[in-house]
Amino acid sequence: MAIFEYKAYDTSGGKVNGQVEAKDKPSALLELKKQGLMPTEVKQVAAQTGGISLFSSKVSLADLEFLTSELSLLLESGVKIDRGIDIIKRTKAKPALALLLNNISKDLKKGKSLSQSFADNDDVFDPLYCNLIELGEASGNLSEVFDGLSKDLKFKRDLQRKIISSLAYPAVIFFVCLLSIFFIFNFIIPKMSSMFDGVQELPWYTQVMLSTSEWMMNYQGLLLLGVVAGIIGLVYAAKLPGFIRWWQKVCLKLPVISKATVIVERIRFNSGLAMMVKAGVQIDRAIVLAGGSIKNSILKREMDIAKSKVKGGSALTPALQQTSLYPDFFVSLLEVGEESGNLEKVFDEIATRSRKEFESWTESMTTLLEPLMILFMGGFVGGVVVMMLLSMVSINDIGI
DSSP states (O other): OEEEEEEEEOTTSOEEEEEEEESSHHHHHHHHHHTTOEEEEEEEEEEOOSSSOSSSOOOOHHHHHHHHHHHHHHHHTTOOHHHHHHHHHHSSOOHHHHHHHHHHHHHHHTTOOHHHHHHTTTTTSOHHHHHHHHHHHHHTOHHHHHHHHHHHHHHHHHHHHHHHHHHHHHHHHHHHHHHHHHHIIIIIHHHHGGGGTTOSSOOHHHHHHHHHHHHHHHHHHHHHHHHHHHHHHHHHHTTSHHHHHHHHHHHTTSHHHHHHHHHHHHHHHHHHHHHHHHTTOOHHHHHHHHHTTOOOHHHHHHHHHHHHHHHTTOOHHHHHHTSTTOOHHHHHHHHHHHHHTOHHHHHHHHHHHHHHHHHHHHHHHHHHHHHHHHHHHHHHHHHHHHHHHHHHHHHHHHHO
16 A cells, blocks of 8 residues: 545635545545545655655654644544544645554554554654553543643754754854865865975975875775765664663763753653653652653663662652752752652653753853854864965975
């Protein structure tokens, strides 16, 4: 079966856009005619496979946030979940999202629960997401669960967009710097090299400049191949458990990155805890489920120790205090929440404050990165230009 995107007119002459599932194009046209539509354009956008799709990208964070928000609105309006999924599937959903919804819809028609249907696509939905849906099914407040998840995903999407837009300018500067270096060493310096023919004793910086230019002209193909191979190697290594554990350990030791790593994990853990407690989950079980959202293996191990202490009868605050996620200020908030019995509000407050702290850290880093990139470009390119000028001046000195 495949997904076909179509443009058509209904019986009253109105324009209709959407997607239809069929085994081939003639079957898609027949299905549209059965629906009383007059198609003007029908094209295949994706072929269904064992995974999500071979011809479309993975479901993005924006797609996931869109799906969660739409399901929350539809459920709040009284639309049943299977009907809501079919409605979203027929809209202008991207091919990967349309195929995902098609798989979920099929599972629901086979009698599977919503949480199980989502859990079968674990490459898109994490365990916390599926566990919350399961709790929403049991308690009957699915719309509230989807609303909470959509707010959390919206924050992640906004932050992702902000980081990408902030890094765009430094990335352009870095790219221009590389192009400038390539141009200088491949075109400018080779033309200048004839000026130094026959000179016996050249200054060391002139020799370095000429040697570097000659090396780049002779081996820049290998250099490019090495860069590509390095990138491929990093992408492959990033999937290896050993490399991931090593990198996670390094992230907790680097001065600037360590703070961001802890803040991000604190946001994940506390936002999950807040939603779990709000859904009526007992705190010991909520810690177990929310702990699954922690990605860093070192911090996850610390949380596992805290979970075992809480299960053993220890108070919540002392157990969480021994982890790296909670500095003194947040520990005092936990104490207040534990004594007042209002942990949901405390976890939500910690997650909110941590989000603001991470936004502030991101803005500071991106603001600092721009002048550093300009300084790097000016220093490197300017240094090469200065060496060129000094080399030309040195010819006169040698001649004298």
